[in-house]
Amino acid sequence: xxxxxxxxxxxxxEEEPVHLPxxxxxxxxxDYIHWYRQLPSQGPEYVIHGLTSNVNNRMASLAIAEDRKSxxxxxxxxxxxxxxxxxxxxxxxxxxxxxxxxxLNVKP
Amino acid sequence: xxxxIQSPRHLIKEKRETATLKCYPIPRHDTVxxxxxxxxxxxxxxxxxxxxxxxxxxSIPDRFSAQQFSDYHSELNMSSLELGDSALYFCASSARDxxxxxxxxxxxxxxxx
Numbered sequence: 001x002x003x004x005x006x007x008x009x010x011x012x013x014e015e016e017p018v019h020l021p022x023x024x025x026x027x028x029x030x031d032y033i034h035w036y037r038q039l040p041s042q043g044p045e046y047v048i049h050g051l052t053s054n055v056n057n058r059m060a061s062l063a064i065a066e067d068r069k070s071x072x073x074x075x076x077x078x079x080x081x082x083x084x085x086x087x088x089x090x091x092x093x094x095x096x097x098x099x100x101x102x103x104l105n106v107k108p
Numbered sequence: 109x110x111x112x113i114q115s116p117r118h119l120i121k122e123k124r125e126t127a128t129l130k131c132y133p134i135p136r137h138d139t140v141x142x143x144x145x146x147x148x149x150x151x152x153x154x155x156x157x158x159x160x161x162x163x164x165x166x167s168i169p170d171r172f173s174a175q176q177f178s179d180y181h182s183e184l185n186m187s188s189l190e191l192g193d194s195a196l197y198f199c200a201s202s203a204r205d206x207x208x209x210x211x212x213x214x215x216x217x218x219x220x221x
Binding site for chain 2: 030032034036038041042043044045046049051085087091092093094095096097098099100101
């Protein structure tokens, strides 16, 4: 049921911006785009979500393509604590399925 | 702020035994989700509840059952445990709104020996 595609892994340097892409070509008009991250042996942590417009919060920014078939999570200045698996998930009411996320490695 | 509480944090059981995992959602959250995450794997959706009724069902084995109670806490009951049931089990809660984010607990690590 996962309807998103993400790269398996990405690497970034500390204090540089990171752009994590996600494709969701079969998104429906009522699906919200959610991003979560997970550290080893911890529960997933909410990062950001949006429907059509770009969104900003204290953790990250979410850029959503005009056709909504893709989105990009932007970490403005990566820190070592941002190293995690990032999941892009489509949510529609109570349907919430994880796909294969992107493992982000941050180099000092 | 109150978070999702899961108990116990760790549980060790033998094959063919039963286990019960508990989840206490954030106050005023009416939807609960259960996920299973094996070593090195992504979380797999098991089941969800909204207002004490089963809402969606994923890859939950027939040996497992779950329910949501009147106070909105939820329990996942696992019987005839197998070695392959060893995993992290996460519970999450959210409000029913389409865009409400999920809030996850820290999980229960189940080890079956």
